[in-house]
Amino acid sequence: MKKQILSLTTPLGQSVPLYKNVWGSTKKGKSLSIVGGLRGNQFNGMRLLARLSGFLDAVEKGEAAGFEISGSVQIIPLGNLFAVQSGTRNWTFDNLNFDLAFPGYDQGEPTDRIAHCLYRHTFESDFALAVHSYDARYQELAHARLFHGDRKARKLADGLGLRAVREIRETSVSELQLISQWRERGVAALMLCPGETGTLDTGLCENLFGKLVDLMIGAGVLNSANRTPEKTEVSFYSPKEEVELKSSYAGLFIPERSVGDELRAGDKLGEIRDIYSGEILEEITAPGEGLLVGLRVYPLVYQSETLATLVAKKSRWPFSF
Amino acid sequence: MQIQTLLQYQSPLGVPVEIKKQTFNCARSAAGRPVKKISFVAGLHGDEWEGLYICHLLSRYLQDLKTTHAESFLGEINIYPAANPQAVCEGTRLTPFFSVDANRSFGAGGADSLPEYVASDLFEDIRSSSDLAVDIHASNQRLLELPQIRIVEEFDLSLTPLASECNVDLVWVHPMAGVFRSTLAYNLNKARVPALVVETGICLRIHPEFCRQVFLGLVHLMRHVGILKGDDSLEFSVKKPRVVYPREVGSLQAKKSGLFVHQMKLGQNVQEGEKAGEIIDPIQGRVLEEVRFPFSGMLFTVCENPVVYEGAPLARAALDQPAGK
Numbered sequence: 001m002k003k004q005i006l007s008l009t010t011p012l013g014q015s016v017p018l019y020k021n022v023w024g025s026t027k028k029g030k031s032l033s034i035v036g037g038l039r040g041n042q043f044n045g046m047r048l049l050a051r052l053s054g055f056l057d058a059v060e061k062g063e064a065a066g067f068e069i070s071g072s073v074q075i076i077p078l079g080n081l082f083a084v085q086s087g088t089r090n091w092t093f094d095n096l097n098f099d100l101a102f103p104g105y106d107q108g109e110p111t112d113r114i115a116h117c118l119y120r121h122t123f124e125s126d127f128a129l130a131v132h133s134y135d136a137r138y139q140e141l142a143h144a145r146l147f148h149g150d151r152k153a154r155k156l157a158d159g160l161g162l163r164a165v166r167e168i169r170e171t172s173v174s175e176l177q178l179i180s181q182w183r184e185r186g187v188a189a190l191m192l193c194p195g196e197t198g199t200l201d202t203g204l205c206e207n208l209f210g211k212l213v214d215l216m217i218g219a220g221v222l223n224s225a226n227r228t229p230e231k232t233e234v235s236f237y238s239p240k241e242e243v244e245l246k247s248s249y250a251g252l253f254i255p256e257r258s259v260g261d262e263l264r265a266g267d268k269l270g271e272i273r274d275i276y277s278g279e280i281l282e283e284i285t286a287p288g289e290g291l292l293v294g295l296r297v298y299p300l301v302y303q304s305e306t307l308a309t310l311v312a313k314k315s316r317w318p319f320s321f
Numbered sequence: 322m323q324i325q326t327l328l329q330y331q332s333p334l335g336v337p338v339e340i341k342k343q344t345f346n347c348a349r350s351a352a353g354r355p356v357k358k359i360s361f362v363a364g365l366h367g368d369e370w371e372g373l374y375i376c377h378l379l380s381r382y383l384q385d386l387k388t389t390h391a392e393s394f395l396g397e398i399n400i401y402p403a404a405n406p407q408a409v410c411e412g413t414r415l416t417p418f419f420s421v422d423a424n425r426s427f428g429a430g431g432a433d434s435l436p437e438y439v440a441s442d443l444f445e446d447i448r449s450s451s452d453l454a455v456d457i458h459a460s461n462q463r464l465l466e467l468p469q470i471r472i473v474e475e476f477d478l479s480l481t482p483l484a485s486e487c488n489v490d491l492v493w494v495h496p497m498a499g500v501f502r503s504t505l506a507y508n509l510n511k512a513r514v515p516a517l518v519v520e521t522g523i524c525l526r527i528h529p530e531f532c533r534q535v536f537l538g539l540v541h542l543m544r545h546v547g548i549l550k551g552d553d554s555l556e557f558s559v560k561k562p563r564v565v566y567p568r569e570v571g572s573l574q575a576k577k578s579g580l581f582v583h584q585m586k587l588g589q590n591v592q593e594g595e596k597a598g599e600i601i602d603p604i605q606g607r608v609l610e611e612v613r614f615p616f617s618g619m620l621f622t623v624c625e626n627p628v629v630y631e632g633a634p635l636a637r638a639a640l641d642q643p644a645g646k
């Protein structure tokens with residue numbers, strides 16, 4: 001069921017509603033909240049949550065054989081409403097990074113109010129997912145992120161079944177993120193990064209949809225008579241098990257691999273060429289074996305920019321970064 | 322005076338992006354002996370040009386002083402007039418290409434991106450060049466500010482006496498918030514380098530009278546802490562600012578979205594119930610809200626951009642009576 005949870009008015013008097021979709025009852029079983037659209041250009045996340053909402057509607061109507069909602073689920077598919085409307089990463093009016101607007105303020109300006117509303121509607125859940133991808137200049141492997149050492153979140157990530165989980169370290173800004181606020185309130189919370197920002201990959205969305213169904217079954221908010229969650233080997237990578245390959249030169253970066261590739265030491269990832277002469281300035285190679293989780297796809301690069309991110313279990317490393 | 326490039330990286334055009342600083346030494350430091358050091362930083366947000374102009378006034382004054390009264394220099398002065406050169410050249414708050422806020426990139430505890438590397442190197446340079454630092458900002462595109470210094474409560478005792486020597490109208494001691502954790506000044510203060518944050522004017526503009534006021538204040542600060550000796554070439558009286566704590570600051574917010582039309586003036590003393598302006602509906606030709614002050618006090622922030630959403634700050638004042646009394 002679609003419910004309006006906030007209404008904002010533009011300077012020309014137009015109302016802009018914020019909605020959530022809800023299924024089941026919070027009075028029984030466990031609760032799961034999923035929030036997406038933290039930026040205006042996260043199309044995989046939008047498609048994924050629309051697909052999941054359609055499925056849960058069908059379950060509630062009894063049209064999805066064998067499935068039954070056993071707890072409660074709520075999805076807020078579009079958080080950063082005005083950024084979605086302006087078609088930009090951030091809302092152009094305030095240019096604030098919405099990912100760092102939490103817990104928000106209910107008497108503040110639109111960004112503060114939306115952030116506060118999202119937080120208020122979700123912080124009492126047992127489980128929560130923020131569907132959020134990062135920089136549109138990178139191709140990203142669909143993966144989950146959590147704060148290093150968060151055991152509740154690790155368990156949830158295990159149930160999601162994506163092959164790579166990055167355990168991120170806390171920074172001077174992380175307390176302003178929604179997943180950090182959830183964790184503060186004892187919610188088992190994850191960030192699901194659904195591939196590349198700014199593009200739509202329907203095949204990937206369908207795959208992630210299946211993962212979310214499995215997660216819901218594992219979390220006890222959805223019952224299934226005949227579906228057994230697929231078993232995937234999930235690898236957790238600590239901050240020390242990541243390496244970023246940087247550009248020593250500025251120029252045009254031409255990638256030769258794709259995210260998801262398992263690399264061996266010496267494998268070429270791409271090269272930087274001089275924009276004027278086309279001359280090769282630098283070849284980027286893997287310093288050791290690892291899984292490619294992030295790759296620069298926006299070709300113009302400054303010196304010292306990240307071109308690729310690799311993860312590898314420490315035990316498998318013949319090298320040290 | 323020396324100009325050094327403390328940091329450079331290459332853009333895709335092959336052109337270096339350089340952060341520069343000016344250093345003014347004294348006889349003692351030239352002889353390699355320890356002296357007190359101060360740094361002035363501006364342009365972390367590229368659309369805040371009041372700070373660049375204040376740095377220019379400082380630099381011009383110090384260059385003249387070097388030729389006429391070289392003996393007045395007792396310490397080392399470092400000026401970083403355009404700490405975020407790419408953003409300054411494009412007049413944007415965020416660093417172009419990377420779309421990050423340079424003053425939310427400090428203290429990350431590890432650098433993942435080029436802006437974080439730059440922040441980390443810049444921080445280290447400022448930290449090692451300062452016993453005291455001043456980071457100069459203008460407001461955002463919407464709010465015009467009276468020259469003021471802002472201090473996070475936990476640094477009140479060490480910073481307020483210094484801020485009171487800067488010829489500003491107001492020193493605002495405010496509570497800590499998560500957003501400050503990644504700023505230059507917060508991290509300098511945490512690293513035991515006292516750092517003051519000046520806020521003055523508005524972005525994309527220069528208010529020469531405010532800039533001159535802050536410039537004189539910073540000269541006085543250098544004299545006060547013993548980095549400059551007083552000289553007869555520049556004599557002026559120093560304003561004692563009003564120091565306000567959270568309960569002494571009143572905020573006026575929009576109750577409706579629309580166009581805010583007002584005649585408020587910075588520094589104006591207003592009374593509770595007095596009319597501040599109107600929020601109008603430009604489509605229907607109606608007045609949506611007759612905005613009245615919910616406090617009595619002296620205005621130190623006024624809203625300059627008429628397009629407002631519900632909740633937008635319209636004015637801030639140093640209250641005549643602390644709230645709750």
Ligand SMILES: [Zn+2]
Pocket residue numbers: 365366369424457458459460
């Ligand atoms: Zn600023």
